[in-house]
Amino acid sequence: MQLEQLGEFALIDLIKQDTINKPDSVIVGIGDDAAVLNSTPGQLQLVTTDMLVEKVHFDLGTSTAWQLGYKAIGVNLSDIAAMGGIPRNIVVSIALPKELPVDFVVNLYDGMKEICREFDVNIVGGDTVSSPHGLIINVTVIGEVDPKQLQRRSGAREGELVVITGTLGDSGCGLDLLIKGNWEGYESAALLVERHLMPKPQVHIGPLLAAFGSTSMNDISDGLASEVNEIALASHVGMRIYREKIPLSSELRTAAALLEKSPVEYALYGGEDYQLLFTIPPEQFNQLVEADIGVPLTVIGEVINQSQGTLLVDQDDQTSKLEAKGYNHFR
């Protein structure tokens, strides 16, 4: 069945099922003029939104509806984590071509509901409209953060360490593999492609790093180079990043070699890894390592004086400026 046969209100009825995973943070969910939410006393509210447009952010030739739903929510949860907070409630607005099969929308929401279940968040509302040209999805997440643990880009200080969770570059390489289309001989392709289509946001890790004393944080949406520069600019500091220390997966190294690309370039400029980049004083970092929080943590550099700039150091100690190039919509 197509949407034009089902209609808007029957579609919303379908969407409404299984949207509440944490009932104590919502009084009214889908079904009234506005959602009514509970906030935890003493916590600050966080709000973030991201819009995904067909052919700009995703291609239905390479992503399933389910994966798209999962990612649309995931990238927003990642932004809440990067503020040191916990996601609570979500609104989702969609613009849909009327020829779209109803099943497509059901699968899209099943992907969204899966990640919402994983992280205990509710879908409490949204808007549904028709679109003459392709699919548009807008997700807004409301979260909470303890004021003492709020992670702004402006908190980095000279002498602190620059640290990254997990590995970088997989998602960018996965996208290149998707575009190339033929992965014969690429053993690691499936994993890299999955990292691109269904990135895992560090939802529990962001607040944990903040509790251990991180001072600034960004999630890696636009590539390491861009994120490092954002923190440096907001904090009025310089950064020294060591190329050799940037953590890369063995799958990325293998696939990049076959593609005749540099794996570290994917890490620096590829983006969409949704790992967390943070700064932290050395003593706090030692405590974090001792606590063993279950994700790889790699020191990739240090915060230096603003007058020194944002630098990339090569294996032979050659230093160059770390340019903030990455994805930019209008350029």
Ligand code: ADP
């Ligand atoms: P109104 O006309 O008052 O804006 P709607 O008919 O647009 O109400 O929506 C009815 C209910 O369904 C509201 O609670 C709204 O938040 C929710 N809703 C509409 N579209 C979506 C969607 N795509 N995802 C989740 N909730 C939705």
Ligand code: MG
């Ligand atoms: Mg409406």
